[in-house]
Amino acid sequence: MNRKFIGLGLFLAVNSAFAQSTSQSSVEVYGVLDVAVVHVENSLSADGNYGSTINGLSATKSTINNGVTAMINGGIQGSRWGVRGSEDLGGGMKAFFLLESGINAQDGVVSNGDASLAANSPKAATVSSNSSLDGQLFNRQAFVGLSDSRLGSIAFGRTYNPIYDIVAGYDPVQQAQTFSAMGASSTIGGGGGISEDTRLDNSVRYTNRFGPVNVTALYKFGGVAGNNSAQSGYALNLGYEEGPFGIQGAYEAFTDAIKASTSTVAGSINETNYNTTAFFIAAKYIFGQATVRGGYESYTLKKPSDSFSTLGVSSLFGYTIGNATSASANFSTADQTTDVWFFGGDYNFTPALNLAIGFYDQNPKASGDGKQLDGNIYTYSALLDYHFSKRTDVYAGWMYSSYKGADYTAPFAIDNSNNYVAGIGMRTKF
Numbered sequence: 001m002n003r004k005f006i007g008l009g010l011f012l013a014v015n016s017a018f019a020q021s022t023s024q025s026s027v028e029v030y031g032v033l034d035v036a037v038v039h040v041e042n043s044l045s046a047d048g049n050y051g052s053t054i055n056g057l058s059a060t061k062s063t064i065n066n067g068v069t070a071m072i073n074g075g076i077q078g079s080r081w082g083v084r085g086s087e088d089l090g091g092g093m094k095a096f097f098l099l100e101s102g103i104n105a106q107d108g109v110v111s112n113g114d115a116s117l118a119a120n121s122p123k124a125a126t127v128s129s130n131s132s133l134d135g136q137l138f139n140r141q142a143f144v145g146l147s148d149s150r151l152g153s154i155a156f157g158r159t160y161n162p163i164y165d166i167v168a169g170y171d172p173v174q175q176a177q178t179f180s181a182m183g184a185s186s187t188i189g190g191g192g193g194i195s196e197d198t199r200l201d202n203s204v205r206y207t208n209r210f211g212p213v214n215v216t217a218l219y220k221f222g223g224v225a226g227n228n229s230a231q232s233g234y235a236l237n238l239g240y241e242e243g244p245f246g247i248q249g250a251y252e253a254f255t256d257a258i259k260a261s262t263s264t265v266a267g268s269i270n271e272t273n274y275n276t277t278a279f280f281i282a283a284k285y286i287f288g289q290a291t292v293r294g295g296y297e298s299y300t301l302k303k304p305s306d307s308f309s310t311l312g313v314s315s316l317f318g319y320t321i322g323n324a325t326s327a328s329a330n331f332s333t334a335d336q337t338t339d340v341w342f343f344g345g346d347y348n349f350t351p352a353l354n355l356a357i358g359f360y361d362q363n364p365k366a367s368g369d370g371k372q373l374d375g376n377i378y379t380y381s382a383l384l385d386y387h388f389s390k391r392t393d394v395y396a397g398w399m400y401s402s403y404k405g406a407d408y409t410a411p412f413a414i415d416n417s418n419n420y421v422a423g424i425g426m427r428t429k430f
Contacts, residue, residue: 027085029430033105036075036397036425038178039067041418046070047126048104049119051078051111051133052177056399056421057184057379058127071106074177075397075425076383078133079105080140092149100140102133110135113195114260114269118319121263121270130260132186132198134317140199152208152215159205162216162237163280163297164190164198166248170282172293172344172358173381178421179397181342181360181379188340188362192235192278193299194257200233212242220254230306231256244286253277256304256311263322270323271316273304274331282342293358294343301336334368344381356383364407375407392428397421 038054042064046053053072073079082100089095102111113131120128133139143157167189173180175189182189190198202221207214215238222231233254240247254276263270282295308329314321323329344358362377379401387393400420408417 025085025087027083029081029083031079031081032077032427032429033079034074034077034177034425034427035071035079035105036178036395036423037069037071038075038421038423038425039069040421041067043068043127043419044124045126046072047116047119047128048107048109049112049115050127050129051102051104051113051131052184053104053106053127054178054421055127055129055184056178056419057181057377057401058129058419072178072423073104073106073111075179075423076174076176076183076385076395076427078111078140078177079103082138082140089146094147095145096147096153096155097144099138099142101138102140110137111139112317114317114319117260117262117269118267121266121268121322124262128262130195132191132196134196134260136317143205152206155205155207157203158199158201159203159218161190161192161198161200161252162218162235162250163192163252163278165216166237166239166250166280166282166295169246170248170284170293170295172342172346173356173383173397174346174385176381176383176397178423178425179381179383179399180358181362181377181381181399181401182340184399188297188299188338192252192254192280192297193276193301193338194254194259194274196259197233197252197254197257197276212240214239214241214248216250222255224306224311227306227310229255230311231258233257245284247281247283249279249281251277251279256306258308258313258316260316265320265322268320268322269316271308271313271321271329272331273306273308273311273329275302275304276300277302289348290345291347292345295341297340299338299340301331303332303335304330333371336367336372337365339363339365352387354385354387356385357381366406373406375403375405377408378402378404391430392426394424394426396424 084098086096111133112135114134116128143155145155147153175183177183186195186198205218218235220233224230235252237250278299280297284293341361346356358381360379366374383397385395402418
């Protein structure tokens with residue numbers, strides 16, 4: 001880790017010599033720092049490794065009766081810093097790159113969901129969850145590409161899932177990491193059923209705009225010897241935005257997607273292998289100072305095309321996979337589908353003061369074998385945001401979730417049928 005940060009220091013030192021922009025090229029350092037103090041009604045202790053520190057959507061499937069007040073990372077946006085640049089190649093063509101690292105501003109560590117899982121194996125003591133931010137130096141994005149004023153752009157590396165981009169513009173409550181259901185859960189807020197697929201390694205992503213119409217096509221390479229389809233996938237996005245109206249749709253399918261969880265062995269993690277499909281559509285309309293937003297998502301988890309052991313993975317991000325050779329590493333039950341509905345909007349009382357409200361319904365559907373039962377998570381959110389400037393704002397947020405139906409009673413132990421998180425925070429950008 002020391003070598004990583006020494007290398008990073010050298011990287012920044014070298015780039016600072018070229019930080020001045022010219023008409024041909026530019027390089028800049030940028031970032032977001034967002035810290036809040038919140039209270040969660042039912043929660044384990046806060047975890048400084050986990051990207052959002054707490055989880056206001058969890059803790060109702062177990063006997064957790066304690067409230068937690070904590071300083072957290074990212075009431076609205078996860079804190080981050082990055083380096084981006086471009087070079088004018090002439091004729092309307094540019095080369096570009098971006099490196100972006102998610103950090104936990106309250107304690108300065110790199111966001112690491114797997115570290116939170118490993119620390120809670122075999123017994124949970126703090127908040128933990130699977131994530132696409134797992135301690136990588138540039139865990140949010142890392143890509144290089146070419147763009148053309150007519151032909152569009154193509155990027156190679158670690159890029160966003162198109163669903164994540166749609167949520168950023170169409171979630172009623174700013175995709176707020178702590179106060180929006182879609183911001184708090186990457187499973188529904190960008191991953192299409194698997195949080196780790198919010199950001200996609202080894203991907204090539206094409207984007208273009210034709211007047212009001214935008215298109216995105218992404219392909220993820222698997223890199224598995226002798227099996228080109230293993231751990232691969234694709235995603236497509238088509239949208240229209242003109243004047244006050246916008247609509248976006250996306251479809252994706254991934255093979256052998258991997259989801260992390262806690263393990264029975266201390267210091268390790270478990271993984272489960274799935275095939276996944278997801279469909280997402282959202283729309284918005286602007287009425288003067290008000291914007292209405294809403295949409296629908298449906299994702300399905302399926303049996304994987306390849307067994308976990310054949311993928312040849314025994315560790316991930318420095319953590320041993322405890323069930324790498326076990327049958328439990330492969331999802332083996334009937335398909336499990338979850339539908340998500342969301343609706344809400346925001347209003348600008350002044351150019352500086354905005355109020356956003358939203359309603360979310362996560363609806364797991366009963367599977368053919370009864371392993372997943374029907375249920376609903378109803379979430380209500382509100383966020384009041386005041387901007388001192390374009391760079392700096394303060395906010396107050398609230399999110400309340402109610403758990404209903406068979407999927408949130410038997411066969412699970414349940415002690416709390418609802419949960420809420422409330423807090424205040426500050427964000428600045430540079």
